[in-house]
Every structure is written in C-alpha cells, then in structure tokens.
Amino acid sequence: MDPLEIMANIDRTFPFFQPVFSADEHTIMGYEILGRYQSEDGIISLGPFFLDEDIPDEYRLEVDNYILSEALKKSLEENIDTWFFINRDANLLMLDQGETLLELLLSFCAKGVKMEQVVLEISEKHFRGDFEQLFHLIHYYKTFGIKIAIDNIGGDSDQWERLAKVSPDILKVDLQHLRKEAGNTTFHNILYSLSMLARKIGSTLLFENIELDYQLHFAWKNGGRYYQGFYLHRPSGDFLKEDILREKLKTKCQDYIEHEKRHLKAVFNLTQLLQREINEQVNELRKHAGNLDSLLISLAKNVEDKFFRLYICDANGFQLTDNLVRKMNKWETHPQFKGKNWSWRPYFLENIMRMQNKNSGLLSDSYSDIETGETIRTFSYPLGEDQYLFMDLSYEFLYEQDGILY
Template sequence: MNIDPLDIISNMNHLLPFYEPFFSAEDLQIVGYEVMGKFREEHTDGDLDSFFMDQQIPEEYRLEAYAHLINRALDHFIQAQQAGFLAFRMDPNILIYDVEETIIKTILSKKEAGFLPSQIIFVLPEESLKGIEGSIEHTVQFIKTFGIRIAIENAESSGVRLERIAPLSPHFIRVHLSSLKSQSGTIGFDETIYALSSFARKIGATLMFDKIEMEHQLMFAWKNGGRYYQGPLLAKSSAVFEKKDKSKELLKKELSRFMSFEKKKLEALKALETMLFEDLNGLLDKYKHNHAFEELILEAAKILKDRAFRLYVCDDDGYQLSSNLLRQGDQWINQKEYLQKNWSWRPYFLENVFKMSRSKQGLLSDLYSDIETGEWIRTFSIPITNRFFLFIDLSYSFLFEEENLL
C-alpha cells in the first residue's frame, strides 16, 4: 500500500519497528534482528521499506523517519534486555545527507544504557551505491570510526559488482535467495555466490543469506558458507522479540539432513575418483617413458566410453602436449589446434598439478561450467609421470545419471 509521505511525517507515533531475526549457523540461535519500519493507524497498514528507499521523497523527510525508527527500536531493545545486534536497511544517500550526524547521535545517546554502536549494522543495497561511490566511501569510513558495522546487500538479480563493494570493506555481505524457490536454479547461481564468498574471505567479511522460504534455500546458504540466515522458513518479522532458541530444533534437523546428504555425496565422488584411477592406472604405466600421447588418449577413450567427452595431456607448466580428443555423438575427433595451448591461467591448475605430483593419485574437480559447451561438468586429472598429466572432462549426462555426482 502506498502511503503519503506527509502522513508518515505528520504521524510519527504510528511508525513502528518490527523485528526479523538473524539465526547463527554456529549455535543455531537468534543473534540479532533486522529492524523494519511499519506504519499503522486505523485505516492504513503498510511496510515502509519503499518509503525509506525512494529517492523521490526529500531526504529530510526520510532522515527524520529513520532517526525516529532507530530511536524507538533501540529503546525497545534496551527495555527488553536483549543481546546481539540490530540491523537497519539504509539508503546510503541518507547517510551522506546526514551532515549533522542525527542518526549517529541517536545511536551514541544509548551508550549510557549499555547499548554499544558495535551492535548496529547498516545494510546498504549495492545497487544504491551507483554514482555515489566516492562520497559513500568517505561516509562509511567515518561511520566505522564509531564502531558501527556495515553490510552490503547484493541482490542476486543485480550480479556481482565487486568494484563497488571492495572500497567499503564491509563487515558483512548479504545475499537474497528469493530467486531460488526452484531447486533447478541453484547451479547457475553457484558462480555468483562463489565469487562473493571468495571475495568475502579475502576481506574478512561474513556472508548473510535472507529471503529463505524453503529447505533447499537454507541448504544452499549453509553449503555456501553462510553464517547468518533470515527468512520466513525460520521466523517472520514481528513487533516483539522472539525466544533465542526459536527454530533451533528445525535448524538442527535440517543441518543434520544436509550433512548426511553431503557426506553421501563426498563418498560418491571419492568412489568415482578411485574407480577412474583404477580403470586408467594400468594404461598409464605404458606411457611413463613412451610419450605417444595421441595414442594414449585414444586408448583411454576406449576405456572410459560415454563417461568422458574430452581428453588431453598437459605438462606441469600447463602446455598441452596432445590434441583434444572430443566425442561428437558416437565418434571421437582430434582437434590438433589445441596443441601447445597453455592452461596454467585456469584457477587451481598449478595447485592441482602440484598435489598430483606429490600424491601420485587422481583428482576430481568441483562442478563448473565448461567454457566451450556451457554444460556443467567435472574434470578428472591423473598423473602419467611427475611432469605429464591426463585430463578427462566428464560429461553432464554421465554425472546426471549417477547418484550424488552433481
């Protein structure tokens, strides 16, 4: 429902804080709340997120409403003797506009009551940073000096724009999972989350996941390193604070199920790795001193049959020493144009080569999207000698047909 901004400003006593819990993956309890503004009077009841984020509404109106909401939420939090943190989704333009530090002064005024600025998190939508990168960077650094923490909200539909996030060095990165209502959408989303989680580790940021409505979304958050979870599956927003252990039993049950599933998957992947090594090891012994690698990939293809769709040999510097042997339908074709291409630029290439040369064992890769086919595949690599390695791209159809390989 659209509410006239003047009605909000004229009736601040009807602006109420609602609280949506954050659940911790560590102790499965509530560790904080996101504060959401709601406007309630006799004939009007609506969320105020669109009001706070609407840049067509004058900053002075929104700043006044923000300060009122924050003050009311903090008083309620202190009176209820709550522990943990409070998060507020903020339009970064308001923080820049607030040159008189109205919001910061409101927060600091609660220190005598025992509420610390470090218990506040400002959640800034990443798309709202466009065009104000320089200004918001200075504002955020100033806010941090008081101990207030920063989260950047990265909605999945907007993609990953690390160039906007990096200069702010946020404490948290929050990701919406609303698009993952269908389990089939998780594979394509993995690449985005992988980039964000890798970035978060490098800067020491914590991952938060929200909009969790279904069990597979919770599993996705857990599997991808989420520390904090939000969403109606666990708890809806409320005008009152919840018991800390609300949904603890649900989380324990679901995490136990997730771990059981992942263990089975790891066992299946290890079994595949062992099977491929055993199937190929005898063949590879023939080529330790006879470097007829074109012959080797043909012989390996006969053993592997429809499990593989591409084979090639590289040395430990990444240079390809054979053609690509590519399966097209029932035929295998040689792609000689790949000879002497260098693949050392690929993530984990040198690391995996080093591991194989030490362990003398094969390695199965994570699931990834093939550059040429766009299909989701895994690569099995196995040492021929300490310097030469056979790479086998396993087909999506094979992985799909076998249990727990995707």
Template sequence: MDPFDVIGNLHNIKPVFQPVIGAIDHDVIGYEVLGRIQDEDRWKSLGPFFQDEDVPEEFKEEVDQHLLKLAMDEMLEMEKDGMLFINRNASQLLVNDGEALLETLLLYDQKGFHLNRVVIEVTEHDFDEDFETLGHLLLYYKTYGIQVAVDHVGAKSSNIDRIRQLEPHILKIDSGIIRKHNGDEFQDVMFSLSMLAHRIGAALLFENIEDDFQLYFAWKNGSRYYQGYYLAYPSFDLVEKESLAVDLSEKVKRYVHRQRTLIEERLLFVRQWEEKVKGLLVKWEGPKKADTFIAEVTDLFDEESFRMFVCNGEGQQVSANFRKRDSEWQMEPHKKGSNWAFRPYFLENVMRMKAWNTGLLSDLYSDIETKEMVRTFSFPLTDTHFLFIDLRYAYLYNHECLLQ
C-alpha cells in the same frame, strides 16, 4: 500512504523486529528493525512510505530516528544482547552529513547499547549516487565500531570494486534471485561473491529465505547468517530461538548428512576411475606412444568423457587430443605441443598428483570449446606425465554428486 499522515502520527508508529539467525550456534544473533503504523485496528507496513521517492528524505529520516530510538529502548529494557540492523538509503545518510544518526547512536552508547552492536544497511543501488561522499561517511562510522552491511549484493556486478573499497562487515544476498537465475549462472555469481567476501573479511547473510531449498542453498554456500519468513516473521516481540518456525539445528543435521553422502559418492567415482587407469598402466610406453595408450583409455571412459590427452609436468601436451564426436573418437594431432601451464591450478594439481600419486577431480568450470560446464579427472601416469580426462556435462547431470 500520505507522508504527512505518517509524520503527524509518530505516536502510532512502532518497530517490528525480524530475527537474524547465526549459522554457528543456530541462535538469534540480532534483529532487523522495520516499521509499522496503526491504521484503526490494523498495523500496516511503512515500506511504501520509505520507498516513495516523492517523500522528502527529512521525513524518512525523522521516522527512522523515531523507530531506532524505540527499538534500542526496548532492547535495553529487555536486556537483549545481539546486533541491531537498521536500514538507511544514501540520501537519508547524507542529510546533515549523517550527524543526526551518529548523535543518536552515541547517546545510546552511553546508555549501554554499544556501537559495535549496530549494523547500518545500505543497498548496492546507493552506490550509483555520490559514492565518494557516502563511502567516506560509512568509513567514518566504522571508526566508531559501527558495522556496515551492503544489501542486494550482486544486483550490479559493476559495484564490486566499490564494495572492495568500503570493506563492509556483511554482504546481504536476496534469496529470491536464486529462482530468477538458472543454476549455472547463479553459481558463477555466488562464487564471485564468496571470493569477494573471503578477500575482504565479510560475512554472508542470505535474506528473504522462504523455503527449505533456499535455506539449504544459503548453508551450502557459506552463509553465516540467515533471515526470512521461513525462519521467522517480523514481530513486535524480540523473538528467541525457541520461537523460530523451524529447528535450524535439525535442518543442518540433514544438510550435513546430504552433503556427506554426495561427497562419499563423488569420491567413489574418483576411486573407480583410478582403478580403471591403473589397470592400463602396464600399457604406458612413454610419451612417443601416448596416442596408442589413449586409444585404449577411450574404451573405458566412453560413457563419461568427451575429450582426453596427456601432458608432461611442464604443461606441454605430448599426445593428440582424442575428441568424441557423434559417438566416435577422433584424433586431433594439431593439439600436440599445446601448453596448458597457464591455466589456474594446473601446476599445483600436477604437483599434488606427483606427491600423492593419486587422481584428482577438478571443480566445475565452463569449457572454452563447448561452453558447457565440465569437470576434469586427471591421473599421474608417471612422475613426469599425466592423463587428463574431460567429463561431459550430460554425464555429470545424471549424477548429482558430480555437480556439487
């Protein structure tokens, strides 16, 4: 795409709007602005023009400004509320210290398009450039109420600290990477991003959603906004809820039903395990005979578990490890005396078991020894001693509710 043909034909350029849908009311909450140029009787994407590194940034800025003005004019004319997402790379923003963009936005603020409706999207890749200057500029924009979104979050984990400094309003995640990573690996990435978003008060937006699985994944992982061809293609019209390709409310009803079913099944497992242990409590004779007690427990959890032990309320292990190898349970006496209170949530979970007198099932985590994803079922034997049963991955894998 010849950049001079683009610059010389601004009258043949129009914005298209891709809807962004909210998870709360399942309605269109805004639009991302993209560009199209007319070539005879066809409208072609301006993506290649903006992605071409040989095109001067001043050219890109001029075209983007043209598209922005047309988009805001149309939203004002149609009396459309909601946010307007605009893409800018670092080089474009730093042209003339970002003043041209700000002047345009301030002008339209006077016309009634308030600045808090504008979301400037920058990609995480932009942080590899002059982050200090870019960061200061974006923070300056934020003082006017302009929102900031970081696109392609997670592409480079080394930028987490910079994202924390910037504290954007929105983190955009490309749904395409769901299929490029194995499940466990991407779940780790999602956990980190969810925690980051929670800490800095940012909303998650999953983009490029192309099928039901990706939409379900986004919903299940706390995405506040959704975007992609599965919901709506970019359009010259400002698409409303009724014109979306899917009924999001109906989809979410199905997702809720599915999650409720999985949770109920998981809770049933926990209750069954509790009953198993309760049936053996009469054989608990104190920490000095903890190994004898666990030998009884292994028979009841032979299918589910690969390791179990007993700790006191201070985190100290009072039993040997009972470890299953080649279908046989073996004792590891050298583990007695180990202290596990340093583990995250250990003491909190012990206090919960003591207060509620009930068993607990941990979240999924990677076992240091086996490197597999496991869960731990724990149960209070008394107010001062607690049984820990590590569940093997092969068992979890065969029961979907235990992998959620």
C-alpha cells in the same frame, strides 16, 4: 501510500523486528529493524514509503529516525543485548554526512546501547554521490565500533571493487533469485565467487529472504554464517526467545551434514573407481602405443561411456597431444590445441603438485565448460615422466551418478 498521512500520524509508525539466526550457535544473533504503520485497514509495511524517491528526503529520514528511536527504547526497556541491523539508503545517509544518525546513536549509547551492537546496513548499489566520501564516512563510523553490512550484492564487478575498499563486516545475499535461478549455474558460480571474495576481505555472509528449506541448505553449503527469512521466522513487534529455533536448526544442520557426507563419499568412490580403471587401461595400452596421441586414441575407445574430451599436458601446462573430442558418438581430433599452455587456469599448477605428491588422480569440482556450457568435472591422472592425462566427464554420465553432479 499517502506520505502526508504518515507524517501527520507519525506516532502510528512503529518498529517490527526480523530475527537473524546464526549457523554456529543456532540462536538469534540480532534483529533487522523494519518500519510498520497502523492504518485503518491494518498494519502495513513502510518499505514502499522508504523506497519512493518522489517522497521528500526529510520525510523519509524523520520517519526512519523515529522508528529507530522507538526500537532502541524498546530494547533498553526489555534489556535486550543483541545486534540491531539498521537500514540506510546511501543517498539519504550522505545528505548530512551521516551526522543525524550518529548523534541519534550516541544519545542512546549514553542510555546503555553499545555501538558494538549496531550493524549499519547500507544499500550503495544505486548511490549517486561521491563514493570516496561514502567510504570515508563508513570508515569513520567503524571507529565508533559500528559494524557495516552491505546489501543488494550482485555480480557487478564495480561493486565488488568497492566492497574490497570498504571491507564490510557483513555481506547480505538475497536468495529470492535462487527460486528463479535454481538450475542456473552462472548464478551459483557468482555466489561461489562472492563467498571467496568475502573470505579474502574478511567479511561474513548473511543470506536473506530464505523462504524454503532448500534455500537454507544452499546458504549453509555456501558459507553463510547468518540466516534470515520467513522460513525461519516472520518479522514481529516483539523480541523472541534467543533459542526459539535451536533444536530445529540443529536438526536441519545435521541433515545437511549427512547429505554433504553422502556427496563427498560419492565423489571419493568415483575418484577411486576412475583411478583403478584408468590405471589398468594405461598400463596395458602403453605396451603397444607408439606415442601419446596413439595412446589417447586407444584409451578413448574404452572410456567413451564416461568421457567426452581427452588430452595430455606436461607439468608446466603445455599440451602434448591433440584434443580428442567425442561428438555424435564419434571421436574427433583437434590438432590446434597441441602446444597451448593451460597453467593460467585456476588450481592447475596446484593440482599438478598434488598429483606429483600423491601419485594418484584427482576429480575436480563441478564447473561450467567454456566450450559446451554444460556442467562437467575433470579427472586428472599422472602418467609419469612429467606427463598428465586430463579427461572431461560428460554431463550425461555425471547426471546418472547419484550425488556427483553438484
């Protein structure tokens, strides 16, 4: 792409609009403003132009501002009252401390555009400047009512720390990686952690690059309030009817709800089954077991089709028995675990209290086992006398159960 050709024919550049849909109303809640160029060969994306750091900064800024102006003019002409997502590279934004962009937006506010309609979408992952100055600018923009979205979110802990300082209104999550990492539990866990972070700092999740149904399902299941991607609608030069996908999204949502209900029912049924089986086993075996280790060994012989690790802890998380682990269809005792404390584990004490209050077992969510790396679940069972049995369900068993593994 020849930057000189584009600068000489800037009037051939124009905005495209990619709709962003909401999960709660199933309608278009806003548009991301994208750049296009009318070449002799047809319409081409200006994405490579904006991302090419060899092109002078002032060229990229001029084209960016021209396209934004054209987009806002069009919105005023057609009386479009919605949110507009405006992309800005943090390095370019800080060249003049964001003054040019703010002046442009204020000039359109005088014509009827509301600052509350503006979502400034910042890519700061490769920012080379002073983050404190960037944070100051972002907070300054917020005083005008401008919303902040951060994209290119990943598993970088430094970035997560910065997110906590900025408290953006929206976090954009790219689901392109999901097509490559569909079976990667690490990727799923990072997104789960990100959803927890968003909740803590008061941000909303927007999932972008949704190209297939299962990606939309994934976004819905993982707390996405806003959706964007070719599967929903491609960018175009026109604004669309707000409810263009209302019925489709409503139907999809109902499908996902039914799927999730079936999953929750399967988890509930398995929990009830394990509760009955372990209750019967423990009540019978306790009549003959001399101590907790012998109880564990006797129990293991009867449950080896489901579990691969068993141990008992007290109410404070101190392990009272050896680890009993099944390897190569044989049970092994690992005495080095006796006496260890597990209260540091997430939800450990909370689950102990839940078992105390309900006097029944609990089935955990799916998670990656530290030792095996496999996806497992743990069934916890109150033995009484402040003793709690923990039983790790094997991946093989979970895989055979419909709707249980994930």
